[in-house]
Amino acid sequence: MAETRVGIIMGSQSDWPTMQGAAESLDTLGVGYETRIVSAHRTPDRLWDYGMTAAERGLQVIIAGAGGAAHLPGMMASKTRLPVIGVPVQTKALSGVDSLYSIVQMPRGYPVATMAIGAAGAVNAGLMAAGILALGDAALAERLERWRAALSASIPETPEA
């Protein structure tokens, strides 16, 4: 069992179908993670505790997904020095543009590395977390290189008619 290095947090259970893409990326690359529902709005005390203890518990990167008034990634970035990768979850009313804008426009000093809206953003969040961790982990760097090469090799040169 790989050591838990990444925290995947989300504002609601309803975000899981999107956020599982991040978990799948980390599974593929053999990176250990935990998953939690944490909401700045609905469980502010849980957010506070999570942010206060994340680094001392051994987490190294946090992936935070939320939709709509998506304050979770930014609030988490306020409570921990760990890099926070934000995933804007797609919404029905505004297609996730609301989530994207809520996450990306952080004030100077408290960045959130913001991914694309929806499932592709979640998958990329896992890959981004792995890339950060690979800076200090040669074995993971090699797995990531191999994975990237395999993806590249799987892309056909000519489109099917």
Ligand SMILES: Nc1c(C(=O)O)ncn1[C@@H]1O[C@H](COP(=O)(O)O)[C@@H](O)[C@H]1O
């Ligand atoms: N944006 C946030 C936060 C937060 O930012 O703290 N907490 C919940 N939510 C979002 O509310 C949406 C609807 O949630 P429900 O489906 O539970 O009603 C979800 O996408 C969640 O991320």
